[in-house]
Amino acid sequence: MAQITIKQVAKQFGKTHALHSIDLTVADKEFLVLLGASGCGKTTLLRIVAGLETATTGEVWIGDRRVDKLAPKDRGIAMVFQNYAVFPHLTVYENIAFGLRMSKVAESEIDKRVKRTAGLMHIDQLLQRYSGQLSGGQRQRVAVSRALATEPDVILMDEPLSNLDALLRMEMRTELKSILAESDTTTIYVTHDQVEAMSMADRIAIMHEGNIVQATSPVEVYRNPATRFVGSFIGNPPMNFLQAKNLGDGWFDVCGARMQGPRHDASELELAVRPEDINSTDSHGEGDWQGIVKVVEPLGSHLQVTCVVSDQQCRVVMDSDVIVKPGDTVNLAPVAERVRWYDANGDRVQ
Amino acid sequence: MSTESTVVTGNQRIAKWSVNISIVFLCLWVLVPIYLLIANTFSSPAEVNAFPKRIYPSFDTESVRFFMNFYGVGSALWNSFKVACLTMIMSIAVGAPAGYALSRFEFRGKNTFRVLVLMTRAFPLPLLALPLAVMFIKVGLDDTVLGLAIVHTVLALPFAVLITFSLFSGVPVELEEAAWTLGCNRLQAFIKVIFPLVLPGIAASAIFAFVISWNEVFAAAVLTIEHRTLPAFLLQSLDDAPLHLKFAGGAVLVVPALIFIFMVRKYLFSMWGIANR
Ligand SMILES: Nc1ncnc2c1ncn2[C@@H]1O[C@H](COP(=O)(O)OP(=O)(O)O)[C@@H](O)[C@H]1O
Ligand SMILES: [Mg+2]
Numbered sequence A: 001m002a003q004i005t006i007k008q009v010a011k012q013f014g015k016t017h018a019l020h021s022i023d024l025t026v027a028d029k030e031f032l033v034l035l036g037a038s039g040c041g042k043t044t045l046l047r048i049v050a051g052l053e054t055a056t057t058g059e060v061w062i063g064d065r066r067v068d069k070l071a072p073k074d075r076g077i078a079m080v081f082q083n084y085a086v087f088p089h090l091t092v093y094e095n096i097a098f099g100l101r102m103s104k105v106a107e108s109e110i111d112k113r114v115k116r117t118a119g120l121m122h123i124d125q126l127l128q129r130y131s132g133q134l135s136g137g138q139r140q141r142v143a144v145s146r147a148l149a150t151e152p153d154v155i156l157m158d159e160p161l162s163n164l165d166a167l168l169r170m171e172m173r174t175e176l177k178s179i180l181a182e183s184d185t186t187t188i189y190v191t192h193d194q195v196e197a198m199s200m201a202d203r204i205a206i207m208h209e210g211n212i213v214q215a216t217s218p219v220e221v222y223r224n225p226a227t228r229f230v231g232s233f234i235g236n237p238p239m240n241f242l243q244a245k246n247l248g249d250g251w252f253d254v255c256g257a258r259m260q261g262p263r264h265d266a267s268e269l270e271l272a273v274r275p276e277d278i279n280s281t282d283s284h285g286e287g288d289w290q291g292i293v294k295v296v297e298p299l300g301s302h303l304q305v306t307c308v309v310s311d312q313q314c315r316v317v318m319d320s321d322v323i324v325k326p327g328d329t330v331n332l333a334p335v336a337e338r339v340r341w342y343d344a345n346g347d348r349v350q
Numbered sequence B: 001m002s003t004e005s006t007v008v009t010g011n012q013r014i015a016k017w018s019v020n021i022s023i024v025f026l027c028l029w030v031l032v033p034i035y036l037l038i039a040n041t042f043s044s045p046a047e048v049n050a051f052p053k054r055i056y057p058s059f060d061t062e063s064v065r066f067f068m069n070f071y072g073v074g075s076a077l078w079n080s081f082k083v084a085c086l087t088m089i090m091s092i093a094v095g096a097p098a099g100y101a102l103s104r105f106e107f108r109g110k111n112t113f114r115v116l117v118l119m120t121r122a123f124p125l126p127l128l129a130l131p132l133a134v135m136f137i138k139v140g141l142d143d144t145v146l147g148l149a150i151v152h153t154v155l156a157l158p159f160a161v162l163i164t165f166s167l168f169s170g171v172p173v174e175l176e177e178a179a180w181t182l183g184c185n186r187l188q189a190f191i192k193v194i195f196p197l198v199l200p201g202i203a204a205s206a207i208f209a210f211v212i213s214w215n216e217v218f219a220a221a222v223l224t225i226e227h228r229t230l231p232a233f234l235l236q237s238l239d240d241a242p243l244h245l246k247f248a249g250g251a252v253l254v255v256p257a258l259i260f261i262f263m264v265r266k267y268l269f270s271m272w273g274i275a276n277r
Helices: A042-050 A092-102 A107-120 A136-149 A166-182 A194-200 A218-223 A228-233 B002-006 B010-041 B045-049 B062-069 B073-104 B110-122 B125-139 B145-169 B173-181 B186-215 B218-223 B230-237 B243-271
Strands: A004-013 A016-026 A031-035 A057-062 A077-080 A154-158 A186-191 A203-208 A211-216 A240-248 A251-254 A257-260 A268-273 A278-281 A289-298 A302-309 A312-319 A329-334 A340-342
Touching: A004 A042, A016 A042, A016 A057, A016 A211, A031 A042, A031 A166, A031 A194, A042 A057, A042 A077, A042 A154, A042 A186, A077 A136, A077 B173, A092 A107, A092 A136, A107 A136, A136 A154, A136 A166, A166 A194, A186 A194, A194 A218, A203 A218, A203 A228, A211 A218, A211 A228, A228 A240, A228 A268, A228 A340, A240 A312, A251 A268, A278 A312, A289 A312, A302 A329, A312 A329, B010 B243, B045 B062, B045 B243, B062 B073, B062 B243, B073 B110, B073 B145, B073 B186, B073 B230, B110 B145, B125 B145, B125 B218, B145 B186, B145 B218, B173 B186, B186 B230, B186 B243, B218 B230, B230 B243
Parallel strands: A031 A186, A031 A203, A077 A154, A154 A186
Antiparallel strands: A004 A016, A004 A057, A203 A211, A240 A251, A240 A268, A251 A257, A268 A340, A278 A329, A289 A302, A289 A329, A302 A312
């Protein structure tokens, strides 16, 4: 059982608050992705779990052990670093065997496990090479094998794929996901790449300026962003945000259209809707917007159309056989059940 | 595009030539004295004093042989060797941990400390010599190999600290951290990962300390009487020796130092942040 529990962990570097009171639980065998923009504290949180950094306040538990006072080696974790950290003076074989030798595993068992994990990562041909003789992708594989070989309860990965080129990254993504799904480890995976996060995670924890703003399944994060920030951060093209004037009784004026929303006191809210959740229709219905097309970007499978609706920008995804050109007026019908509302603080209103 | 880059304006040409001339001049500045020293060392005494000079030495080893058999040279050489080895060991033993600390930890006064380390080289030794001699006599360290080695260690230490600092800084922290997560404590990680990676550089730094001690003459002359090192011994006894012996003595001093410096030049460059190779 290797459930990770992070309790009110905060971290200050001098005057910088890198983390404000973080609470997070990662279930046994779960694949959790920490997603957030650069500088939001992902690495710091991961290093606190690893024991490479000490939290200013708070507790870290792995299973039923409190580990925040323990050295990294006593926590039952393995870590994969962004720049791989493959030991340059050791062969690939010895790199993978390193952790096993430290825990005094028998030589025959070491050999078995090195060969097995190397096979899993397809580097069994490279065992006698040194890190200097490997490509970035191969080094990455060594780093992952080295972490897997010790069969840790917890694997921590800090942007492991960010130094690889796009194609290799996609390939490794799939491979890593399947390998980690088969192993019994609990994984925390840090990335700033939302596609990586969405495609790999059981659960995504979105970080923003030292806080976790939402931690839930990829689909839920996408469909029901807890805050305006999450909505704007996830999704490409990004979510549309439009001003909504409160008319009372749960009715709003959005870009000249009367729309039903939540009952709320504020004079203004923001309506949020994803570009693919807006239909362009021929007939004008109640709650539809009139948009003027500014830019049309054909992307093969679909068109990405940027419109202006009452002086506000709104992106719409249209079928690629729709014929539109800049200057056209289009009728836009948002899908009612996909519309979300946010208040002035950026919190979701229901 | 390509023509533009190949056209060399007059100014550039002058700049290029002045660089070339400076390089040649500097090389001659260093190489000519060394050549004369070596050439004269391997000439017979008669040739050394003769005029005009030959371009090539006659490879006569008489001066060298005479010099090596000169009374006191052997023991001075042996003293030099002992002092230099001690200096080497002590300066690494003290300097490497300091370099490691500088590269790995943030602490108050770190920058001040780094400047101070360098400042010790700026302090004039002659000013220090007399009080030091008095102090050494009091504690019984005067005229001993250990006493002189301590002074030489002080001289070599700034270099040991700075070279090892640059060595340790060149090893990514992640390697150490990876070792920690794989089951090492700090010491094990150092022994298994950091040490093998910096070993060649440590050796170079040690050799550099050796050379500093080997060549040091002032402290050696002031602090020793019976147990002179070679430079101090030569200073004292070669003053009115014949010319060919001076050359031989000079060569014995210079050649090992040259060889050593040549071996460690890569690390000296990286120490000053120029290039790594
Ligand atoms: N060792 C450190 N010293 C001072 N500030 C740091 C240190 N490490 C991280 N920070 C600061 O903490 C914040 C979070 O950093 P980090 O966890 O590396 O972000 P991320 O991994 O999400 O990009 C940043 O503002 C960063 O500048
Ligand atoms: Mg980071």
